[in-house]
Ligand SMILES: O=C(O)CCC(=O)C(=O)O
């Protein structure tokens with residue numbers, strides 16, 4: 001098996017080209033860095049748009065103060081100009097196709113357990129997890145979590161009943177896909193099986209899961225990779241066993257923080273193996289012995305790690321294993337990353353290089369001092 005990490009490039013199919021910086025003249029107004037949450041945005045549902053109306057409604061909170069009082073059409077033109085720079089036509093086309101794909105599922109698929117489609121914390125999480133998140137402190141999180149290897153957190157998360165319901169919903173969706181001979185998109189380029197939960201209606205629920213439960217934890221444990229600013233996700237299930245995927249190759253996720261929860265059912269094998277966190281430049285570098293760690297999945301239990309923490313899943317040797325995966329992303333972190341070269345706060349190899357530079361520089365300084373001492377003694 002190759003140990004070359006592969007970035008699952010097509011992830012949820014949303015691969016954005018490098019955004020080009022808007023070429024505004026320096027005197028032109030710019031978007032605000034933080035949203036104006038007091039502003040009540042207009043509704044764009046009735047307009048013929050080439051981007052989803054919700055994008056305009058969301059973006060409106062970022063408009064400069066001078067634009068906010070302008071007529072709706074002026075705001076629309078201003079925002080569209082920005083969006084066009086960030087989404088080239090091919091990308092826009094792909095997003096439009098994906099929107100139609102989801103629409104087709106939503107209008108034909110009959111959910112089995114409607115309760116799953118809105119976040120119901122008391123029916124979803126085990127009590128200890130809920131308590132830790134409501135306390136929202138490093139101590140409360142540490143109380144329910146183990147950190148068996150640096151940057152890998154394991155904890156009990158879902159109630160058995162919630163796992164059962166979600167498994168049966170996924171099964172119901174897959175039966176519908178087969179009966180309707182519907183061609184579904186798989187979670188990413190690495191899986192032949194599994195399903196994207198966001199595509200059949202669970203996007204809002206998973207957004208809530210990320211915002212209210214994963215982001216507070218990530219803010220504490222992964223601040224250096226945008227843990228506090230997670231603002232989008234890709235949520236899916238992976239499936240292993242007979243007539244399913246067997247294992248998963250060595251890779252990094254297209255996420256800043258990944259939540260991986262085992263839903264069941266009964267299985268042997270399927271352990272995750274981790275090999276240290278790396279930036280793009282060092283993604284293929286070797287591992288230190290202390291970075292080598294294996295984790296055995298337990299139904300109901302979650303693993304939380306940086307997306308750049310290199311990992312893979314060993315063969316599921318018997319039974320059937322289904323895991324919920326939530327790739328959580330931060331647009332702010334991705335934008336800032338473009339202007340940085342040193343990632344020693346989270347990349348094991350950048351840190352190693354930095355220490356090496358410091359060691360050399362201290363050595364050179366010592367040499368210089370010794371030389372000066374020698375000269376003055378003459
Ligand atoms: O099979 C697993 O538990 C890991 C899945 C995974 O790493 C992924 O889908 O990115």
Ligand SMILES: [Fe+2]
Nearest residue numbers: 251252253311
């Ligand atoms: Fe992964």
